[in-house]
Amino acid sequence: MRNSILTLAAIIAGSVLLVTGCSESESDNGTVPGAWESVWKIEQIAVIEGLDLPECVAIDKANGNLYVSNVVTPDESFWVDDNNGFISQVKPDGTIKKLKWLKSTATTPIHDPKGMCILGRKLYFNDNTKIKYISLDEPGEVGVITIEGAKKLNDLATDGKSVWATDTETGKVFCISADGSIRQIPAPASINGITCYQGKVFAVSWDLHEVYELDPTGVKEPAAFGLASHFTALDSIEVLGDNSFIVTDFKGNQLCWISADRKTVRQLAELTSPADVGYDRVNNLLYVPQLLENRVVIYKLTRKLLHFQP
Numbered sequence: 354m355r356n357s358i359l360t361l362a363a364i365i366a367g368s369v370l371l372v373t374g375c376s377e378s379e380s381d382n383g384t385v386p387g388a389w390e391s392v393w394k395i396e397q398i399a400v401i402e403g404l405d406l407p408e409c410v411a412i413d414k415a416n417g418n419l420y421v422s423n424v425v426t427p428d429e430s431f432w433v434d435d436n437n438g439f440i441s442q443v444k445p446d447g448t449i450k451k452l453k454w455l456k457s458t459a460t461t462p463i464h465d466p467k468g469m470c471i472l473g474r475k476l477y478f479n480d481n482t483k484i485k486y487i488s489l490d491e492p493g494e495v496g497v498i499t500i501e502g503a504k505k506l507n508d509l510a511t512d513g514k515s516v517w518a519t520d521t522e523t524g525k526v527f528c529i530s531a532d533g534s535i536r537q538i539p540a541p542a543s544i545n546g547i548t549c550y551q552g553k554v555f556a557v558s559w560d561l562h563e564v565y566e567l568d569p570t571g572v573k574e575p576a577a578f579g580l581a582s583h584f585t586a587l588d589s590i591e592v593l594g595d596n597s598f599i600v601t602d603f604k605g606n607q608l609c610w611i612s613a614d615r616k617t618v619r620q621l622a623e624l625t626s627p628a629d630v631g632y633d634r635v636n637n638l639l640y641v642p643q644l645l646e647n648r649v650v651i652y653k654l655t656r657k658l659l660h661f662q663p
């Protein structure tokens with residue numbers, strides 16, 4: 354008991370020291386005594402208004418254009434084939450180039466477009482029970498990929514070779530290869546956001562409000578981060594260059610950062626209904642759709658090193 358009290362006292366004393374001894378610096382200096390910690394900060398730089406239930410932002414790395422999926426529903430039917438969804442094309446500075454760049458037609462209906470990704474100059478998007486795609490450079494016919502048993506396809510990500518799709522209702526992840534073959538890997542219940550980064554796959558669960566690393570080979574079960582107590586209903590996840598994470602908590606109304614060791618959670622912004630984030634890792638810009646506010650907020654991410662005096 355005495356040892357644990359002493360340990361606790363030491364931890365408390367250490368925490369106070371860390372908080373009170375903290376100073377900000379732009380660069381590390383190995384000669385200065387004390388600990389250094391990398392901290393991400395965000396600054397709002399623009400807002401894209403005039404959207405209609407925007408769920409996801411995809412970035413075309415070739416020219417910086419943004420694509421925003423608009424679910425569109427007059428009655429909160431987010432998963433009903435209603436022929437009224439569309440995808441907007443937005444300039445890199447956030448001004449809308451073409452609100453209805455891709456719209457629903459009688460022959461190629463678009464219902465509730467959600468997660469998107471770009472692979473091989475094609476924009477892929479989930480549309481309830483199907484994955485659809487269109488050429489970015491010569492948009493014409495909309496292609497359709499039918500996923501057997503899919504009910505509520507939510508997020509899409511790519512590892513540069515395949516397309517990964519989550520199904521929130523059935524708790525499944527589908528990997529669609531370039532040859533058209535489809536396989537499944539183990540996934541958590543009510544899986545929503547998914548992202549691929551340097552051979553790894555990460556995902557978040559809506560109802561379990563937990564973050565997971567998935568096994569892309571499909572052998573291991575999802576490995577939980579153990580952070581469920583921090584969140585209410587998670588929508589999306591991205592990995593930053595230092596292997597830390599960004600997640601959106603849709604019902605918790607917050608944008609959060611998770612440390613690379615998966616132990617620390619920090620709130621970066623409080624905002625209502627943040628959905629499927631787009632991350633431009635070249636320019637460190639974060640595009641956060643606020644689904645129920647009909648807008649996308651653009652943040653600049655910067656990394657600062659905080660110095661803790663010994």
Ligand SMILES: [Ca+2]
Pocket residue numbers: 424425426433435436437438464465466
């Ligand atoms: Ca719709």
Ligand SMILES: [Ca+2]
Pocket residue numbers: 467468507508545546588589628629
């Ligand atoms: Ca989503």
